[in-house]
Amino acid sequence: MNARAELPLHAPGTQVDKGYIGQSVPRENAKRLLQGRGSYIDDLRFPRLAHVVFFRSPHAHARIRKLDLAQAARQPGVIACFDGRAVAEYCTPWIAVLGHLKGIKSAPQHPIAIERACWQGEAVAAIVAESRAQGEDALAHVEAEWEELPALTDMRESLAGKYVIHPDLGDNVCFKRELVTEGFDAAWAKADIVVEESYKFGRHTGVTLEGRAILADYNAADHSLTVYHNTQAPHMMQDIFSRHLGIPEGNVRVVCKDVGGSFGIKVHVYADEMATAAISVMLRRPVKFVADRLESFLTDIHAREHEVTVRLACTKGGDIIGFDLDDLTAIGPYSVYPRTSGIEGNQVVNLTGGPYRHKHYRAKMHVVFTNKNLTCQYRAVGHPIAMALTEAIVDRAAAEIGLDPAEFRRRNLIPDDAYPYSEFPSGIKFERLSHHQCLDKLLALMDYKELRAEQAALRKQGIHRGIGLAAMIEVTNPSPAFYGVGGARISAQDGATLRLEPTGMLTVMCSVTEQGQGTDGIFAQIAASAVGVTLDKVRVITGDTGVTPYGGGTWASRGAGIGGEAVLQAGRALRSNMLDVAAAILSADKAELDIVGNEVVNKLTQEPKLSLAELGRIAYFRPDTLPPKFQSELTVTRHYTPRDYAFTFTNGIQASLVEVDPDTGFVKLLKHWCVEDCGTVINPMLVDEQIRGGVVQGIGAALFEECLYGPDGQLLNGNMADYLVPMCGEMPDIVVAHVETPTKQSALGAKGAGEAGTAGAPGAVMNAINDALAPLGARVTVQPATPERILEALGKV
Amino acid sequence: MKPPSFAYARPGSLAEAFDLLERHGEDAKVLAGGQSLIATLNMRLSSPAVLVDVTGIPGLAGIAAAKDKVRIGALTTHRAVERSAEIGATLPLLAQAARHIAHVAIRNVGTFGGSLAMADPAAEWPACCVALDAELVLASRAGERRVKARTFFRGLYETDLKPGELVTAVEIPVPGKDHRASFMELARRVGDYAIVGVAALARAGAGKSGKALTDVRLAYLGVGPTPMLATQAMAAAEGKPAADAAAAAQAALDRDLKPTADLHTSAAAKMHLARVLTGRALAALAA
């Protein structure tokens, strides 16, 4: 990878305590993980541990005529076999709807299907065995008879109601939303130019290194359940296990071990995981389930799958008047609990046209049920769709008018001095964005003019290069407006507890979790900076409902912005308490003291006065030497909830340079740039790698990844050979740079960065391909843009 | 994805291996590098009772180059072929093809003989062996026999191997001095099995209008149930200068190849891509 174009310096005016913030310090847990000494769910060994495997429906839609588990139960090592009815006695079903998504509906979903399976891969029986291998052996002895039902795989047929998957719901529409701004028709009528195009976005999934895993350990002695779970949201899961299994919340503890990537895949309630927990209760012993790769493809949530038509109206001068959107998306047979599968489509409606200052908007969006695996929130939820269709149609408009795509964007991006901005037609509000600064920085970074000249010269030699731009906005740091207001018991608040240990070490406990992205590392940086200790003194504990404060966990680019602020505030408070102790020990004035480099120092002279180890020793072991009535408080907890805005939007812009081989349809990714503004950059190295990883997943969507289904609803490529995750061999250098516009809502000023790369990359790559194809009169509007689809666009096959 | 349980044997000689194969018959499966076989076990696509690991048998690995023939032992790894100076000098087609096989970690373990026995129609070695007119050495209790690569591959994952028989080596005639080789393939990602590939070989000599190609050999992967020797296209290109040879071969290719679609690519697109690669490979041979 390239050297960074520019070291992001600490943003002027940020209210953070200096120290490590803004520094690329290596994270503490990297060594452990890289040496293979991480500890994952599958590493856990418990006495009497049982393993559960699932007998899954081979059909996309079928009634279970007969399910005979007797033979399976007799196989070596088998402990018990259960069908859906048996498990339902211990775990109540769920219906994933949210109050603020008006009209959203879904059907009750059980941990194990009862009577009917609605997608290929849905669990219909569980076999518990002494080992996973024995369980798999026994699967072959399950006797099932099926009555196949018509499988709905096409979303248009679903919308048209060819069959109704859940007859009680009346139709196949899970959720729909329509929106039109006042005066839309009149404004639209005045347009000089209207461009229209339709796009298709394939279904894909987030392939995590570590599969979904859960080890549930029910203890009948005290009616308690400890769940080791690689979830992103331990407190949410604590609440859900408690309510659906009928165990008091206080008796349920959720512990995350190391988590091998999540990307949103692990923030949902999975039927087979609920079944595992229920079976632990039923058998009164620890039970483990680890999804293997084949199960992951069949049951980890999928994402995207949209068919969209979008229109853009503008003046002949190139000013955008408005957007008109019609989005159709399919989610499988159930809305996913508890976040629902309506959010992605809702986001597309909210975010379309996002970077621009048009005033008019009309949108129509339908979310429909199909007999494929469930879809739900995956990294950048809705953004890749909204950004790609916006940026593709913007390029069409620019071409129509004859304006350079960069120039067209400059004309229409919301001006940097227009904030706070509440005129965006979908109703979302922006605190402060930096579109123009980002655009300028990007064009300079990539040497846009020079690249265009080179492109023109190469075209004469028959080399087809394309340059694609994609401006973007991103939802981060969500307030309770995301889920809480809709009735979901998902915390929008997070908390941090900081404790000074007697040796002067600092322990940080935070409700945001670590999935491999480095959250623990930045919490250490913030805590060390706020308190005044060196990084080696800090230990971070996350992912344990029995230990950390209550909070939301990791999703929606919220860890740094929300959890980080809680750590900062707790750190400041602890520092103040530590200075109280120091003042008492030294009989000095607190105002004259400071903490720097693990020492209490004189604020003016920086002269060391007292080491923190000494402070800790006295506070904990010799408080008798302190003034009477003085009580030290060396553990502090603080919480933070963003309240001023529903979401703290970030912005950025990406560019992709590709070369298309018009004979083969192959696309070579030559380079990629991203300039983004996540507010305060806490650790440039981590942010850059978040961006790069996100870009790679976005490129996956644009070029490689697609869950292919046959007309009968069979997943055709559910393995790592046939489902093409993006790999390093094809990835370009990704140049990352930042503009820092800290949010004023918090002292830390950090916004989210985890999803920006994924949000913008598909649009940038699609635009680059189409720029390369333009002289050949072809356009691809389907993602992923496979060689076959490009050849089709070129009329060669 | 746990394999069904199996017994494991690691014979120290061919005779011992033959004993085991005879004793267990259909229940036994030969294990070489395991890079194809183990995956099929984990996915429960096959469930042999006994794996006979042949990697402990001495003398089955290694490359021996004679003047007109190169002998590659069945247990020679892909990586060993890739890195062999002798192969680079005598059979550049193999050297070019090797780096397209999977990833380094797999090439370090997977074997030449295993790839031929597996007979994946999209694999590189089978197509190369067909283009080079290689001969497989097969051994069993009954003794040794030799089969041309061009007849060894009989259908999808189907070969001329008989029960109890092992591939022990492959003998490849070294093409003449003025022969040139070109291996090309199109894969979505580095290391993937190719959508289509071609192993091309020809003598590039002086002709009336520039270099003419003679002894043209074109073997394709990924476009049929076996590696496909394109005899019609070869005949059409024979004796022509590169540009004409390419056009003629491309026009004739329909008669040689009847590709079927794979998950990501239609039959028509495969045919189109095979033509594109034909043109490029023949151009490279003449360059």
Ligand SMILES: Cc1cc2nc3c(=O)[nH]c(=O)nc-3n(C[C@H](O)[C@H](O)[C@H](O)COP(=O)(O)OP(=O)(O)OC[C@H]3O[C@@H](n4cnc5c(N)ncnc54)[C@H](O)[C@@H]3O)c2cc1C
């Ligand atoms: C991720 C991945 C990507 C891959 N990509 C490619 C690719 O792009 N191109 C490619 O060509 N291959 C690819 N392969 C397969 C790889 O090349 C294997 O090494 C090869 O196909 C089989 O060789 P092996 O030694 O591993 O055989 P094994 O897996 O041990 O055996 C394969 C089969 O051959 C039989 N067999 C093996 N040796 C003998 C013998 N001496 N005599 C008789 N029968 C024998 C076995 O019984 C078995 O049926 C890939 C593999 C993986 C895991």
